[in-house]
Amino acid sequence: MASNVLGVEQEALSAGGLAPLTPRWITKPAQAERAATSEDSRAVWIIRSTDLANRVVRRISWPSHRAGYLVLIGAPRPGVLPALEGRFLRVAFVNLGGVLPKDELETVLKSSERRDRFIGGIVDHEAGIVTLWRGSLEAMVVPFSAFPATANGIRPDWNAFTVADYGHTLRFGDYEAATDSILYDFDREFRRRQNKLRTASEPTLGASIRRLRKQRQLTRNDFPSLDPRTLARIERSEVRKPQLETLQRIADRLGVQPSELGSY
């Protein structure tokens, strides 16, 4: 299923941007029935009511042609999820409070930049993760640890999650995270694009290690198996070809694969 959807999105990207999706709110039974049978592959059906979601499921005829997208506001019942995922190209589900306001949601879905925005998400306290949905309705799973307290003590409130600023901001109570910063950390393709765009970029392995070290809030003294002066020389690109073993140690401490070191 995922590869089909990705194919659609990649095709659109190669054609010069994502074609707009068409948000369709399901508020009446007749709309639920249309959602169950529509062949509009660009439609995003948005449902707030469990009853209407049930009605969609009941109206699906099998085997179903797969078309369009579905956003369920409120957690779906596990029993209906496979049916909905069999009918729609992609199904997103978000907390009632964890979704963009209606006008902002529609703007993002119609935007060619929707892959770089979040439309909503769901917080799982037990697992310690936030599942975020991009405007392309792809999921991104982010651990709580990705939202560290600020140096002046501002911490995320996991009970007060929402998305704001047309999907540019994730809000956890008083704590706000920039969407770009999350995409940069968790989406390699986004990171590559941003690095290309960065006008004042430092395109060296050393600069990349330095950026990642700072992002992890580590000093050069936090690498017990490495002389801080050596690390400083690597970061300043004074060591043209660091030894593989050294790179492995750096990568281990930074929590990435050695092959990823140069991409930050």
Add this chain to the structure above:
Amino acid sequence: MPSDMQLPRRLRKLWKVKIQDREALYEEPHVTIWRKDRKWRYSLRNHCFLDPQPDPSEVADEIVDLIEAQLDELCRQRDERFPQNPVAGEEDENGE
């Protein structure tokens, strides 16, 4: 909470200026300016827009003037959040 710069009421309807709590530390210290679904990053270090798109000329001059007028306070707030990436400059050569 994010630092929302105080704006006059007539500007507040359209514009927001913020320092967020989770920004990538590779980025040059900046404030983010918002107008609906568009955003611009304005460098606190070099007093310029960091991205060519969206077109910085779309930002009202008054907004930039207000940022410049409150620069010291914005820099203080930014450094308070992100001491590893201070507005004043890079880390020292020993990398502490």
